[in-house]
Structure formats: C-alpha cells, structure tokens
Amino acid sequence: MARTAIPSENLLAATRHPLLAGGKRLRPALVLETAALFRGQDPEYVQLTLSGALAVELIHTYSLVHDDLPSMDDDDLRRGQPTVHTVYGEAMGILVGDGLQTLAFEVLLSGPGSAERRSEAALVLARAAGLCGMVGGQVLDLEGEGHTPELGRVRAIHEKKTLALLEASVEIGAVLGGATDLQREALVRYGRAVGLAFQIVDDILDETATAEELGKSPGKDRSSGKLTWPACVGLEESQKEAMRLVQEAREALNPLHTMDLDPAFLQDLSFYIVDRRL
C-alpha cells in the first residue's frame, strides 16, 4: 500500500493532544487488572491486554473530543487542558475523534495472540461504543437537556453513555485474560455496579468540586440543564446510592474467591471510585 506510515504532523499533534492530557486512566486500569486475575493462562498475555487497555482509552478519549465540540457540550477545558477544537479548529476536532475511534479497533485487532480473543474483545468494545451504547447515550443526554429530572431517564443516559464502556473495559479484560463464562458474568456484574457508582459520583463532583479539582468547568451540568442523579434525588441520596452500588460491586466479586482468583485490587478500586475527590 502506497500510504505513508504516519499522518501529517498537524494531525499527529492534534491526536496526541487529548491522549497526553492525563486523566485517571480508569478504563485501561479495569482492563489490565481484570485480565491480571488470570495471569499466566496466555503466553502473549501482557501485550494482548495492553492493546485492550489502550483501545478502551482511545474510545473514551474520542468520545470526550467529540462531546466537547461546539455543537455538542461546547467545552473549552478538559483534563485541565484546552480542548482539541479550541486549539486546532472544529474540523480537526471531528477528525481527531474519528481517527481515535478507528485506532482503537486497529490497536486491538493487530495485537498478538488468539484471533478469537482479539475479535471477541473488539466486538464487546464496538457494542459498548456504538448506537445502542455510548453514542446512543450521548444522543439521550442531548435530547434530555432542559427536561424535568426523572430517575428512569437519568439511569438510561448513564447506562449507555458511561456505564457501557466501563462495563466493557472489565469484560474485555475478562475476554483477553481467558475467563470462563461464569467468571466473565461475575466480572460484568461488578463492572456494571462500579460503572453506575462512578457516574453518580461524577454528577456529585460536578456540583461540589472546583475547576482545578475537576480539570474542567464545574456546575456545567446544572447550568446547561443536564439530567443528573443529584438533580433527581439530591446530593445525600446520591451519595448513599453510590455506596450501595459499591457494596453490590464487591458482592459480585464473591464467586471469584471460590475460584482461587484474588480480586483485591478490583475491590479496592471500587472504594476509590466513591472516595475520589477529583
């Protein structure tokens, strides 16, 4: 193929910008730590799971770049840095997001090891990211702006927009690590509970944290009429629900103990998610 191996300098810089802006790297951590439960079952384990970890962060980053665009949430600040479109223009913001999404699949599919596992992991990623998952959630989110806060609607938005990819990160770790169906199911239950807890805490922090802590503009949800968990039930009940979900996440991991697996890190991570201040 006559194509050059690297994109133009400007595109490369614009693509690196959101990837190197930091962030918690929660999704790749979920992939790596879930796969680590099964360490040793696959000789090409490390490189394979790294490609999965990179893929979920690429999808997450693409979604942030597009969500921040002027015609979407119109944000100037992300992870404490100016957003891609404010630096490189709107067209480049769209194209960088497009390219990051493609790169996620390229990275995952070009990894080493079993084609079965790579292909299955990429399918889990596509289902979580697409029209019935993350993209569908962003549509519900935009359509919901200005509506009366109602928990059913907020749950539907959160489930698709945030939870789908968090749950998929755990599931991809399970697939790449070589989990049995039973182990995979338990881990997906964990991912679902942790994912919703994470988003509820995110909603809470948008009301209580400073811009410096958040790395983005606070109070933005409320001012733009976004539907959030606290807007439906208040801050205190939201905090309680997050704690309940963490308990649910921990219980979901119980079957793993009897399978000689040690999910200590995943348990600790669920506490970090509700305790985090930034």
Add this chain to the structure above:
Amino acid sequence: MARTAIPSENLLAATRHPLLAGGKRLRPALVLETAALFRGQDPEYVQLTLSGALAVELIHTYSLVHDDLPSMDDDDLRRGQPTVHTVYGEAMGILVGDGLQTLAFEVLLSGPGSAERRSEAALVLARAAGLCGMVGGQVLDLEGEGHTPELGRVRAIHEKKTLALLEASVEIGAVLGGATDLQREALVRYGRAVGLAFQIVDDILDETATAEELGKSPGKDRSSGKLTWPACVGLEESQKEAMRLVQEAREALNPLHTMDLDPAFLQDLSFYIVDRRL
C-alpha cells in the same frame, strides 16, 4: 447487559437517512465480487462476505456524513437528498457518523465463520479508514484548500481519502473469500489502480456533470479551492490517466486467470468506473 437493543427513534431515523439515500454501492460490490472469485471455499461464505460488504459501506457513509458537516465541506445535498445535519442538526450529524463507524466494526466482527478471517478483514478496514488512511486524507484535503494545484499533493490526498477504502474493499473480499497471499497481492494491485481511476473520474465529473447527474452540487471542488487532478493537468490528460489506470487494473488481474479464477466482473467494473456518466 441492561442496554436496550435499539437506539432512540430519532437516532435510528437519522442513522437510516444516509444509508437509504442510495449511492452506487461500489465498495460493497468490490467486496462481494472479489470474494465471489473464491466461492465455495467457506461454508458460511455468503453471510460472512455480506458482513464485509456492509462494513465498507458503513465506513464510507460515515465519512460522507462527517465530510458534509458545516465545519468541513459544508454540503446541503448528498446522493440527491438533504444531508444529515441539515435535517437533524449538527450534533446529530457528528453522532450518526460516529455510530456508523462503530457499527461497521460490530457488523464485521459479529459475522459467522472464521475469527481469523473476520479479525483480519476488520484490521484491513481499520488501517484504511484511520489516521494514515481516510481520516488522514480528509485532513490533507482540508489543509490543501487554496494551495496551488500540484500532482504529488493531489495524489497523496486521493490515495488516502478515497483509494485506501476502495483498495481495502477488494482486500477484504480477498481475505473473507480465503485468497492466497499471491492472489491477495494481485487483487490489491487491481484495487489500487481502479481506486485512483475512480477518484480521477470523480474529479472530472465534478467539472462536467449537472447537479441532477451527481446528486450533489457540481463545481464545488473548484469553487472551494479543492485540489483535483484536472486542476493540475487539465481534463484531457486526466481522462487519459484514468484510461491508463484501467489498463493497469486489468493487467493486475492477469495472474488470476492462470489460477483458474475468473475475474470477468472485476474487469468489466473497471470499464464502468471510467465510463460512468453519473
């Protein structure tokens, strides 16, 4: 997973809009006809190649939806229909494109048959669509607007923006059909020549055809300062180069004859590509 199986009605309608607007379906035809050369080698052949054909059309359609956005080429008309963003708004135009890209990988990866072939085909698709392929080409295209027409630059734009996906369509057909390395190489050479011929003819038609024939606004390339083949060498030389490339494409298929394969359809298709009037 708690996600509903279908996206919101509005998103579904907006996603169907560009897919059902027609078009030549050249890319899926290339997948199907290339795979058809090897008919019978895979019992789940038809469904597998259909998923490949659908995937390339989904990627192509996503790229059109995004290219037409106000911050990109700002087009109101595509395939004789109003563009997605003019009907559903700019945010939805971005999200529909995003979802179509994801769906391409979902469709291809959830197909039947060999995980090896599906995974390999999806990787070919990702490489063609991404930062070093189609997305990179659109960046070069936007960056090139208003520059003095220069053949090297035009070739680089065309190779990435259009040719990459056309070539990949042939290669995906070869992979899904079960081609040998030698057969795959010959077919990729065909795809590359046919792809460039196609884009040169597209450039010519933009100057010579009517809006009704094109299904989009004619003369748009020239008025927006796009770098085209005729802008570099004139209409007559462009037509000659397209004819030369068709000859090159036909010659690339020669080795297949000696392998007991019959590429008659692909040969005819290369003629159609330069002869088409719409």
